[in-house]
Amino acid sequence: MDQKIINISTSENKQMVNITDYVKKFAKEANISDGKLTIFIPHTTAAVTINENADPSVKQDMLYSLKKISPSYKEFSHMEGNSDAHILSSIIGCSQDVLIKDNKLVLGTWQGIFFCEFDGPRNRRAILRID
Amino acid sequence: MDQKIINISTSENKQMVNITDYVKKFAKEANISDGKLTIFIPHTTAAVTINENADPSVKQDMLYSLKKISPSYKEFSHMEGNSDAHILSSIIGCSQDVLIKDNKLVLGTWQGIFFCEFDGPRNRRAILRID
Amino acid sequence: MDQKIINISTSENKQMVNITDYVKKFAKEANISDGKLTIFIPHTTAAVTINENADPSVKQDMLYSLKKISPSYKEFSHMEGNSDAHILSSIIGCSQDVLIKDNKLVLGTWQGIFFCEFDGPRNRRAILRID
Numbered sequence: 001m002d003q004k005i006i007n008i009s010t011s012e013n014k015q016m017v018n019i020t021d022y023v024k025k026f027a028k029e030a031n032i033s034d035g036k037l038t039i040f041i042p043h044t045t046a047a048v049t050i051n052e053n054a055d056p057s058v059k060q061d062m063l064y065s066l067k068k069i070s071p072s073y074k075e076f077s078h079m080e081g082n083s084d085a086h087i088l089s090s091i092i093g094c095s096q097d098v099l100i101k102d103n104k105l106v107l108g109t110w111q112g113i114f115f116c117e118f119d120g121p122r123n124r125r126a127i128l129r130i131d
Numbered sequence: 132m133d134q135k136i137i138n139i140s141t142s143e144n145k146q147m148v149n150i151t152d153y154v155k156k157f158a159k160e161a162n163i164s165d166g167k168l169t170i171f172i173p174h175t176t177a178a179v180t181i182n183e184n185a186d187p188s189v190k191q192d193m194l195y196s197l198k199k200i201s202p203s204y205k206e207f208s209h210m211e212g213n214s215d216a217h218i219l220s221s222i223i224g225c226s227q228d229v230l231i232k233d234n235k236l237v238l239g240t241w242q243g244i245f246f247c248e249f250d251g252p253r254n255r256r257a258i259l260r261i262d
Numbered sequence: 263m264d265q266k267i268i269n270i271s272t273s274e275n276k277q278m279v280n281i282t283d284y285v286k287k288f289a290k291e292a293n294i295s296d297g298k299l300t301i302f303i304p305h306t307t308a309a310v311t312i313n314e315n316a317d318p319s320v321k322q323d324m325l326y327s328l329k330k331i332s333p334s335y336k337e338f339s340h341m342e343g344n345s346d347a348h349i350l351s352s353i354i355g356c357s358q359d360v361l362i363k364d365n366k367l368v369l370g371t372w373q374g375i376f377f378c379e380f381d382g383p384r385n386r387r388a389i390l391r392i393d
Contacts, residue, residue, distance in 0.1 A: 034263045078186055
C-alpha cells in the first residue's frame with residue numbers, strides 16, 4: 001500500500017486543475033508495473049475526473065455547462081450558500097480509478113486527470129493510493 | 132474477500148440515507164488495516180455517493196437540484212414512469228470506492244456515505260466488499 | 263492481472279451499447295471466482311454505466327434527458343464542436359467497477375453494463391481488467 005497526499009491551491013471559484021503529472025510521478029515512484037491506482041478527494045465541494053488534456057477550451061466549456069446544470073437556486077436552504085458545489089461534487093464524483101500497465105498509466109491519447117474545484121479558491125488535497 | 136449486504140428501507144420517492152456507520156462497522160469487523168472497500172448498489176433507480184455529513188439541509192438542496200436536472204419529460208417512453216430515476220442512477224453512479232488506512236475509513240472531515248433513493252419508497256440493498 | 267480490450271463500433275451520435283455479455287465472457291475466461299473487475303474507457307467523449315437491461319425504452323429516455331442536461335451552448339469555444347460530449351463523459355464517468363462472486367458478475371436483476379457513445383459514430387475501445 002503506497003499512499004501520497006498532494007496539495008492543490010485553487011485560484012477560482014470553479015476550476016479544473018490538471019494533476020496528470022503528479023499521478024504519473026506517484027505511479028513511477030511506487031514502481032508498480034501493473035495495478036490500479038485510486039485518486040480520492042476528501043472534500044464535499046470538489047471532485048476528480050478524466051477528460052481532454054489537449055485543448056484548454058474544453059475545460060472552459062465544461063465549467064460553463066456545469067454551472068448551468070447546477071445553478072444556485074434561491075430555494076436552497078444550506079446556509080453556506082455552496083449547495084451548487086455539493087451537487088457537482090456528487091455528479092462528477094470524489095474518486096477515480098486509473099489503471100497501470102507496463103509501468104505506465106493506462107490513459108487514452110487525449111485523456112488527462114483533473115482535480116475539479118467547485119467552491120474555491122481553497123487549499124485542497126487529493127489522496128493517491130495503490131492497493 | 133469479505134462481503135456484506137445491508138438492507139435499506141426508504142420512505143420517500145427521492146431520499147439520501149446516511150450509511151456511513153454501517154460501512155464503518157463492516158470495515159471494523161473485517162479487521163483490515165489498509166485496503167479498499169467497494170460499495171455497490173444492485174439497483175437501476177438508486178445510487179451511492181459521498182457528500183456532506185454535517186448540515187442535513189445539504190441533502191435537501193441536493194435532491195431539489197437533482198429533480199431539476201432530471202425531470203419527468205412527457206416525451207419519455209418507458210412505461211414504468213421512472214426514467215428520471217434511471218438517469219439519476221447513472222449520473223450519481225451505482226458504486227463507490229472507500230479507502231481504509233490504519234483501520235479507519237479515509238474520509239474528509241465533512242464526508243459521509245449516502246445511499247441515494249430515486250424511485251422510492253422501496254426495500255433496497257447495498258453490497259459492501261473488501262477485495 | 264488479466265486485461266482485454268474490446269472494440270465497439272457505434273452507429274449513432276449518442277448511443278448506449280450493451281456490453282454485458284462481453285464482460286461476462288471476460289470474467290469467465292479469467293476464471294476468477296471472487297474479485298473485482300474494472301471497465302475503463304480510454305476516450306474523452308464516451309463513458310460507461312450500469313443501468314436497466316430489460317426495457318430498451320429506458321436507454322432512449324436516458325439519451326433524451328442527457329441531451330437536455332448537456333446541450334451545445336453557442337457560448338462554447340472548443341473548435342471541434344463536441345463539448346457537450348466531453349461534459350457527458352465526465353458526468354457519467356469513464357470507469358466502472360464490477361464485483362465477481364462465485365464465478366459470476368454481481369449484478370442486480372435488472373442491471374446491464376453499457377458503453378455510452380456521446381460523439382459518434384466512431385470506433386471505440388473498452389479496457390477490461392481484473393487486478
